[in-house]
Amino acid sequence: MEYPGNLFVVAAPSGAGKSSLVKALLELDARLAVSVSHTSRAPRGQEQHGREYWFISPDEFRAMAARGEFFEWAEVHDNLYGTSRAGIETRLQAGEDVVLEIDFQGALQIKQLFPYAVLIFILPPSWDELRLRLSRRGDTAPEVIAKRMNNARIEVAQAQNFDFVVVNAVFDTAVFDLKAIVHAQRLRYAAQRRNRSAVFQALDLP
Numbered sequence: 001m002e003y004p005g006n007l008f009v010v011a012a013p014s015g016a017g018k019s020s021l022v023k024a025l026l027e028l029d030a031r032l033a034v035s036v037s038h039t040s041r042a043p044r045g046q047e048q049h050g051r052e053y054w055f056i057s058p059d060e061f062r063a064m065a066a067r068g069e070f071f072e073w074a075e076v077h078d079n080l081y082g083t084s085r086a087g088i089e090t091r092l093q094a095g096e097d098v099v100l101e102i103d104f105q106g107a108l109q110i111k112q113l114f115p116y117a118v119l120i121f122i123l124p125p126s127w128d129e130l131r132l133r134l135s136r137r138g139d140t141a142p143e144v145i146a147k148r149m150n151n152a153r154i155e156v157a158q159a160q161n162f163d164f165v166v167v168n169a170v171f172d173t174a175v176f177d178l179k180a181i182v183h184a185q186r187l188r189y190a191a192q193r194r195n196r197s198a199v200f201q202a203l204d205l206p
């Protein structure tokens with residue numbers, strides 16, 4: 001499948017900082033939009049329906065999956081998560097750039113469907129720092145943290161299947177790295193399509 005918009009996929013073990021990084025990236029880049037996923041898990045902390053996620057029941061989720069309404073979906077940490085077609089197809093068709101914040105299983109499904117998608121894996125600087133970030137966030141129960149730390153070992157081994165790896169040690173440096181990847185991809189995609197106006201747009205030239 002190919003659309004005029006660029007597709008960026010950001011994956012990371014839970015707590016590595018991907019939501020914080022993507023939020024900072026969106027503040028710097030008005031041409032990027034984030035896809036809001038559907039999930040069967042309950043809202044956490046201050047999360048709102050339609051902002052962080054579309055919160056639905058496991059039955060509703062399975063019905064959507066059976067109707068083929070997801071580009072990808074996966075079971076992650078005992079809950080179901082998916083990227084709905086309706087959420088991103090229109091934007092990509094309109095030439096807008098979209099970023100997905102999803103797990104590695106979903107990222108690999110997206111790469112099959114959209115070979116031009118750019119897969120970015122975020123690493124924490126250490127296991128201790130990852131655990132610290134999960135517990136400092138203050139919205140995740142200790143047994144859930146333990147499960148996510150165990151799963152992190154499996155997830156990190158998947159970094160080799162991604163196009164880029166960004167280490168989120170110093171936050172601003174990691175945001176800068178993400179911004180550079182987005183910029184480079186826009187130029188590459190525009191050049192591949194020999195689209196002069198897209199190159200100018202990627203460079204912010206009139």
Ligand SMILES: Nc1ncnc2c1ncn2[C@@H]1O[C@H](COP(=O)(O)OP(=O)(O)OP(=O)(O)O)[C@@H](O)[C@H]1O
Pocket residue numbers: 012013014015016017018019020021133134136137168169170171172
């Ligand atoms: N570079 C950093 N240095 C220190 N703390 C950070 C850094 N990046 C993010 N954090 C903090 O780590 C915590 C986890 O970040 P965040 O919620 O963005 O992770 P996540 O990867 O999106 O997790 P999840 O997949 O569970 O949603 C947050 O409290 C965030 O403020």
Ligand SMILES: Nc1nc2c(ncn2[C@@H]2O[C@H](COP(=O)(O)O)[C@@H](O)[C@H]2O)c(=O)[nH]1
Pocket residue numbers: 011012013014037038041072073074076077081082083101102103104105106107
């Ligand atoms: N495959 C997908 N994974 C997703 C999607 N939305 C989020 N996620 C991933 O789930 C875990 C846990 O997230 P949390 O919000 O419960 O901490 C994390 O790795 C997310 O990236 C999705 O649509 N598809």
